[in-house]
Amino acid sequence: MFEAVSDGGEVTAVRPFAGDADPSPVLGNIPGSVRHRSRVTGPMVRRGWLENGPGPSQRRGDDEYVPVSWDELTTLLANEFRRVIDRHGNSAIYGGSYGWASAGRFHHAQSQVHRFLNVLGGYTRSVHSYSLGATGVIMPHVVGTHWKLFARSTSWENIAEHTELLVSFGGVPLKNTGINHGGTSDHPTRGALDALRERGGRIVSITPLRDDVHGEHEWIAPVPGSDVALMLGLAHTLVTEGLHDEDFLARYCTGYDRFERYLLGETDGEPKSARWAEAITGVPASDIAALAREMAARRTLVTVTWSLQRTRFGEQAPWMGVTLAAMLGEIGLAGGGFGHGYGSMNEPGLAPVPYPLPTLPQGINPVKTFIPVAAISDMLLHPGEEFDYDGQRLTYPDVKLVHWAGGNPFHHHQDIGRLRRALTRPDTIVVHDPYWTPMAKHADIVVPSTTSLERDDLSCTRNDPLLVAMHAAAPRHADARDDYDTFAAVSAKLGVAERFTEGRTAQQWLEHLYDQWRDWVLRDGGEAPEFGEFWARGHVRMRTEDGLVAFEDFRRDPDGHPLATPSGRFEIFSDTIDGFGYDDCAGHPRWYAPDEWLGGERAERYALHLVANQPKTRLHSQLDHGGTSQASKVRGREPIRLYPADAAERALSGGDVVRVFNDRGACLAGVVLDDGVRRSVVQLATGAWYDPLDPGDPNAMCVHGNPNVLTADVGASSLSQGCTGQHVLVEIEKWTGDLPPIRAYDPPPVAAGSRYSE
Numbered sequence: 221m222f223e224a225v226s227d228g229g230e231v232t233a234v235r236p237f238a239g240d241a242d243p244s245p246v247l248g249n250i251p252g253s254v255r256h257r258s259r260v261t262g263p264m265v266r267r268g269w270l271e272n273g274p275g276p277s278q279r280r281g282d283d284e285y286v287p288v289s290w291d292e293l294t295t296l297l298a299n300e301f302r303r304v305i306d307r308h309g310n311s312a313i314y315g316g317s318y319g320w321a322s323a324g325r326f327h328h329a330q331s332q333v334h335r336f337l338n339v340l341g342g343y344t345r346s347v348h349s350y351s352l353g354a355t356g357v358i359m360p361h362v363v364g365t366h367w368k369l370f371a372r373s374t375s376w377e378n379i380a381e382h383t384e385l386l387v388s389f390g391g392v393p394l395k396n397t398g399i400n401h402g403g404t405s406d407h408p409t410r411g412a413l414d415a416l417r418e419r420g421g422r423i424v425s426i427t428p429l430r431d432d433v434h435g436e437h438e439w440i441a442p443v444p445g446s447d448v449a450l451m452l453g454l455a456h457t458l459v460t461e462g463l464h465d466e467d468f469l470a471r472y473c474t475g476y477d478r479f480e481r482y483l484l485g486e487t488d489g490e491p492k493s494a495r496w497a498e499a500i501t502g503v504p505a506s507d508i509a510a511l512a513r514e515m516a517a518r519r520t521l522v523t524v525t526w527s528l529q530r531t532r533f534g535e536q537a538p539w540m541g542v543t544l545a546a547m548l549g550e551i552g553l554a555g556g557g558f559g560h561g562y563g564s565m566n567e568p569g570l571a572p573v574p575y576p577l578p579t580l581p582q583g584i585n586p587v588k589t590f591i592p593v594a595a596i597s598d599m600l601l602h603p604g605e606e607f608d609y610d611g612q613r614l615t616y617p618d619v620k621l622v623h624w625a626g627g628n629p630f631h632h633h634q635d636i637g638r639l640r641r642a643l644t645r646p647d648t649i650v651v652h653d654p655y656w657t658p659m660a661k662h663a664d665i666v667v668p669s670t671t672s673l674e675r676d677d678l679s680c681t682r683n684d685p686l687l688v689a690m691h692a693a694a695p696r697h698a699d700a701r702d703d704y705d706t707f708a709a710v711s712a713k714l715g716v717a718e719r720f721t722e723g724r725t726a727q728q729w730l731e732h733l734y735d736q737w738r739d740w741v742l743r744d745g746g747e748a749p750e751f752g753e754f755w756a757r758g759h760v761r762m763r764t765e766d767g768l769v770a771f772e773d774f775r776r777d778p779d780g781h782p783l784a785t786p787s788g789r790f791e792i793f794s795d796t797i798d799g800f801g802y803d804d805c806a807g808h809p810r811w812y813a814p815d816e817w818l819g820g821e822r823a824e825r826y827a828l829h830l831v832a833n834q835p836k837t838r839l840h841s842q843l844d845h846g847g848t849s850q851a852s853k854v855r856g857r858e859p860i861r862l863y864p865a866d867a868a869e870r871a872l873s874g875g876d877v878v879r880v881f882n883d884r885g886a887c888l889a890g891v892v893l894d895d896g897v898r899r900s901v902v903q904l905a906t907g908a909w910y911d912p913l914d915p916g917d918p919n920a921m922c923v924h925g926n927p928n929v930l931t932a933d934v935g936a937s938s939l940s941q942g943c944t945g946q947h948v949l950v951e952i953e954k955w956t957g958d959l960p961p962i963r964a965y966d967p968p969p970v971a972a973g974s975r976y977s978e
């Protein structure tokens with residue numbers, strides 16, 4: 221949350237929200253963003269599509285755009301929806317439209333597009349997120365929920381006061397806690413960790429990057445992707461030394477005994493001892509055993525960041541994390557137990573609001589076809605084929621129209637070369653975005669959206685006490701429109717305007733959603749002013765449930781407050797998952813060696829493990845052209861951090877531009893040396909806008925540094941099919957050719973003297 225200072229139609233400065241203990245540096249990207257040259261200035265249609273009509277095309281990403289009027293654009297859209305629905309049915313529309321778009325409860329792009337497509341009779345949707353693809357499927361089987369693990373987690377105050385030992389897989393990176401969807405008014409993480417240490421608490425951070433925890437802590441850097449082996453080594457020490465809590469395991473868990481047989485090697489002849497773990501993780505067995513003993517001796521919180529499940533076999537780390545915490549027996553006690561996502565977002569540890577938030581109703585989708593969200597390329601490339609998902613055999617639909625509003629698949633999806641081939645298949649691609657992102661440059665119909673800075677809206681999020689009046693800070697840029705207005709206009713052409721708008725203007729919707737929310741507050745015994753007063757005041761404070769301890773009720777009364785699992789207990793062994801018979805996700809957590817890791821054969825060809833984590837300097841790809849993001853670039857390229865000795869072996873120095881490559885693709889990046897990076901690991905954040913050297917070649921090198929030209933497009937497992945973009949093996953070499961210019965933020969070629977500009 222911030223206050224915008226504007227001048228001449230542009231936001232020129234932002235001030236963090238008053239009272240925010242630790243505002244996010246990402247705010248520095250906002251000034252200058254409204255009128256940036258990468259804005260889409262008006263409705264545009266790809267020339268090939270305009271001239272030849274809908275159909276598969278190799279020209280996407282390498283064509284000229286023709287400006288059209290808003291009336292032409294909405295007519296083209298209405299006709300194309302009618303054609304696709306009449307000829308192919310609603311399941312031929314893919315409207316998953318994954319992405320973060322921007323804050324604001326009413327103008328939220330995904331809610332808008334889903335509501336619109338439901339009014340038209342529905343669409344093929346997507347389930348779960350790139351954030352939590354594996355967790356979203358596994359944790360309901362294991363703990364009966366996934367979102368409550370974050371939204372109703374043990375509070376930061378409680379951790380600061382009671383945790384003696386914080387053992388964090390993935391660290392607690394402050395860089396990520398700047399962010400929460402819907403805006404966030406305070407950032408308590410830094411203060412809580414400092415307070416924990418001042419009290420004598422200790423932090424052990426298990427991660428390839430030392431700066432995943434700020435300040436003093438113990439850093440353990442196992443081979444990336446080997447955390448489950450490390451956890452098993454810890455668990456093995458607990459059992460063999462009699463340090464596990466048998467009462468807890470018997471009372472609150474099911475299936476521990478079957479897991480224990482695996483742990484002790486009774487099922488496969490291989491005890492998962494600390495020594496066994498040392499061979500896989502590179503962490504000395506004595507350190508593993510010592511840590512296990514300390515964990516048993518002190519009030520310990522085991523946390524797992526979301527990054528660990530954004531990998532192949534990603535289900536295993538959170539499952540094994542819960543199992544380890546269950547063996548320690550402190551789940552449900554102050555400062556102890558299990559956490560998932562501390563340091564992944566400014567959500568775990570923050571107090572939730574007890575009633576619903578203002579929400580645009582999305583309507584009902586009568587189409588039952590869906591895909592796991594990260595199966596987008598697979599779906600487009602393999603219509604009619606079957607695949608596994610959470611115990612079901614599903615079939616990919618034959619999608620003709622792809623509709624995206626508020627996301628950037630060129631940021632979020634893996635193996636961009638494959639994605640580009642997939643995007644040649646549909647008849648029509650529609651993209652709403654304020655900016656000429658790479659996805660917009662692959663669209664047939666480009667709808668210029670306003671940014672949240674150009675609209676009035678309401679902002680809030682589940683784990684923040686404030687509901688904020690977002691006053692527009694600048695007039696609409698050029699010929700951009702609110703997505704709501706576009707959908708209303710297309711609905712009108714299709715004769716369903718009343719169902720989409722319910723007769724309300726955007727302003728009336730804000731008041732309506734506010735009034736509905738106000739009723740909930742008043743019924744809860746709280747206070748909230750009338751809309752007019754709220755709007756003038758700027759924000760209103762909501763009640764929050766402070767001081768939560770996760771699973772406290774369950775611990776106190778497991779029969780009265782059972783978990784929503786088949787057994788009502790933590791499922792260390794799940795009969796349900798076991799019954800699926802998958803060879804990549806068994807009935808209990810176990811170690812699987814991935815392909816993209818230093819311990820396998822592939823590392824002989826590509827000897828560096830690339831961690832493609834979240835960027836410190838922006839939110840995903842958003843405002844990559846902004847001040848904070850640009851300040852981090854090295855000769856215009858995304859920084860790649862590496863260990864000095866790894867650089868020396870390749871004759872590289874800080875400031876060099878390198879080619880990062882494997883058999884899927886290549887990108888350029890700028891070297892930053894850092895001895896806080898584990899040996900043989902390199903770190904290249906996501907979010908540099910894809911910038912192909914030759915836009916006509918799907919396998920072109922990205923001259924800017926987008927790691928998703930390198931990542932593998934494979935699901936976490938048959939269970940979840942979750943995104944695995946966090947890890948990939950690469951090699952790097954010095955770039956000795958001419959340095960290609962960065963064209964990522966330039967608009968594509970636009971036809972001159974068009975009908976529209978005349």
Ligand SMILES: Nc1nc2c(c(=O)[nH]1)N[C@H]1C(S)=C(S)[C@@H](COP(=O)(O)OP(=O)(O)OC[C@H]3O[C@@H](n4cnc5c(=O)[nH]c(N)nc54)[C@H](O)[C@@H]3O)O[C@H]1N2
Nearest residue numbers: 319320321322350351626627628632652832840841842945
């Ligand atoms: N390799 C690798 N890949 C990853 C990850 C990883 O760890 N490694 N992480 C993944 C994760 S966790 C996530 S969440 C995804 C994020 O992927 P995305 O959410 O797709 O990324 P964003 O850059 O946030 O894209 C949001 C888009 O919405 C647009 N937008 C903003 N406001 C509006 C609006 O009002 N209307 C419209 N129509 N558009 C708007 C922005 O300009 C931007 O293009 O990436 C995933 N990809």
Ligand SMILES: Nc1nc2c(c(=O)[nH]1)N[C@H]1C(S)=C(S)[C@@H](COP(=O)(O)OP(=O)(O)OC[C@H]3O[C@@H](n4cnc5c(=O)[nH]c(N)nc54)[C@H](O)[C@@H]3O)O[C@H]1N2
Nearest residue numbers: 351390396426427429444445525526527564833834839840
């Ligand atoms: N500044 C900023 N903050 C963000 C976002 C952003 O784009 N920018 N995106 C937000 C979103 S949508 C999400 S989903 C969350 C994502 O939250 P996460 O997925 O937790 O975030 P990452 O930064 O990808 O990863 C966190 C850390 O995990 C470590 N790590 C990677 N691989 C391994 C491994 O194999 N083992 C261990 N032990 N550690 C490993 C890395 O060092 C990395 O810094 O972040 C949110 N916060």
Ligand SMILES: [Mo]
Nearest residue numbers: 349350351352
């Ligand atoms: Mo995410």
